Amino acid sequence: MTISEKEMVILSGTSNVALAEKIIDAFNEEKMRIALGGCKFTRFPDSEILVELACNVRGRDVFIIQSTSYPVNWNIMELLIMIDGIKRASGGRITAVIPYYGYARQDWKDRPRVPISARLVADMLTTAGANRVLTMDLHAEQIQGFFTIPVDNLTARPLFKVLFDELFRRMIEDSKEIRSMDDVVVVAPDVGRVKLTKRLANELGTDMAIVVKDRTSAHDVQTTGFIGDVKNKVVVMIDDIISTGGTIINAANVLKEEGGAKKIFVCCTHSVMVNSAIEKIEQSEIDMVLVTDTISPEEKTNWVFGDTERVIVGDVEPEKGERKIDQVLGEDRFKRSKKIKVISVAKLFKAAIESIHENKSVSALFYSNKIIDLVRSEVNALVDEML
Ligand code: R5P
Numbered sequence: 301m302t303i304s305e306k307e308m309v310i311l312s313g314t315s316n317v318a319l320a321e322k323i324i325d326a327f328n329e330e331k332m333r334i335a336l337g338g339c340k341f342t343r344f345p346d347s348e349i350l351v352e353l354a355c356n357v358r359g360r361d362v363f364i365i366q367s368t369s370y371p372v373n374w375n376i377m378e379l380l381i382m383i384d385g386i387k388r389a390s391g392g393r394i395t396a397v398i399p400y401y402g403y404a405r406q407d408w409k410d411r412p413r414v415p416i417s418a419r420l421v422a423d424m425l426t427t428a429g430a431n432r433v434l435t436m437d438l439h440a441e442q443i444q445g446f447f448t449i450p451v452d453n454l455t456a457r458p459l460f461k462v463l464f465d466e467l468f469r470r471m472i473e474d475s476k477e478i479r480s481m482d483d484v485v486v487v488a489p490d491v492g493r494v495k496l497t498k499r500l501a502n503e504l505g506t507d508m509a510i511v512v513k514d515r516t517s518a519h520d521v522q523t524t525g526f527i528g529d530v531k532n533k534v535v536v537m538i539d540d541i542i543s544t545g546g547t548i549i550n551a552a553n554v555l556k557e558e559g560g561a562k563k564i565f566v567c568c569t570h571s572v573m574v575n576s577a578i579e580k581i582e583q584s585e586i587d588m589v590l591v592t593d594t595i596s597p598e599e600k601t602n603w604v605f606g607d608t609e610r611v612i613v614g615d616v617e618p619e620k621g622e623r624k625i626d627q628v629l630g631e632d633r634f635k636r637s638k639k640i641k642v643i644s645v646a647k648l649f650k651a652a653i654e655s656i657h658e659n660k661s662v663s664a665l666f667y668s669n670k671i672i673d674l675v676r677s678e679v680n681a682l683v684d685e686m687l
Contacts, residue, residue: 361393395656403420433451487528526551535552
């Protein structure tokens with residue numbers, strides 16, 4: 301029996317159940333009748349975790365959806381424990397689906413006596429028993445090389461491209477702020493994003509510019525200038541992560557105050573958004589921020605430290621004392637913002653999971669119009685909201 305003939309099981313850790321449910325919905329929209337496999341999670345008073353599988357995984361093609369976002373160490377450990385449990389329950393092939401890969405920014409020794417934690421996480425996943433990894437917009441593409449197992453690194457760029465194509469098409473049609481794509485420029489907020497920026501600029505048919513940034517600490521960045529022409533232009537700034545918001549906010553200030561940019565749109569895959577990043581963005585020069593749901597939009601209340609609690613995820617009925625998580629635990633943190641819009645990556649992950657299961661090409665998905673067709677209606681609705 302080949303792997304594609306084996307039944308697929310999709311499980312989710314607790315970090316982004318809303319995305320896992322959306323991936324399942326995307327399968328079911330195509331009448332594939334897949335349910336999220338049941339798992340029970342117990343957290344003990346000393347913060348240890350127990351994960352019990354409530355479905356049969358023997359010999360199956362198992363996908364575990366778990367972003368290693370805040371609380372990062374907890375979510376990594378939960379994923380490792382799930383992989384170990386599946387291995388010991390005789391699971392077939394195990395794919396760790398990690399929409400947001402935490403620790404990716406520790407990917408090289410930028411000074412002496414520091415670890416390369418992105419490599420350590422890769423080693424832990426492989427040692428636990430993962431056979432493959434499916435992820436998105438790794439902070440550095442070469443992190444793939446830290447693994448000795450196959451890694452598929454998806455990108456959210458096609459979503460941004462299709463959205464901005466549609467937004468600018470309508471703005472040009474209505475003579476709203478721009479007359480042609482010559483009035484738009486795609487900007488890298490630092491040198492690390494130059495390649496990504498060039499790709500998006502080519503796809504949108506615009507010029508590009510680069511902001512010069514120095515990171516002074518984990519919380520602070522200094523923006524000293526920019527290269528390129530942004531005067532009277534609408535800027536699209538693209539980044540992989542928004543954490544404190546410092547990078548994009550400082551860049552927006554420089555581009556508007558020194559460069560004379562007319563409007564600033566930002567698109568970014570991973571909305572880490574710590575501290576008061578949302579409030580800072582709200583008060584900034586930025587006009588709109590488009591993020592994806594690789595990280596759950598919920599407020600990170602999660603479980604209170606010291607509680608012994610059992611929560612369940614997926615297709616299993618709660619017993620006495622158990623709480624089911626189906627969508628989000630807390631409030632949607634982006635409800636506090638008028639500027640932040642969220643576009644889902646669920647259909648991209650669904651298509652990639654299906655391709656992996658059926659041993660079909662994953663990259664082919666991105667060379668065809670398939671992805672664009674899948675997200676067209678969601679994009680149109682978002683653009684209606686923006687205009
Ligand atoms: C850095 O190289 C990344 O691509 C992001 O620009 C950075 O992580 C964003 O962090 P912050 O929002 O704290 O400036």
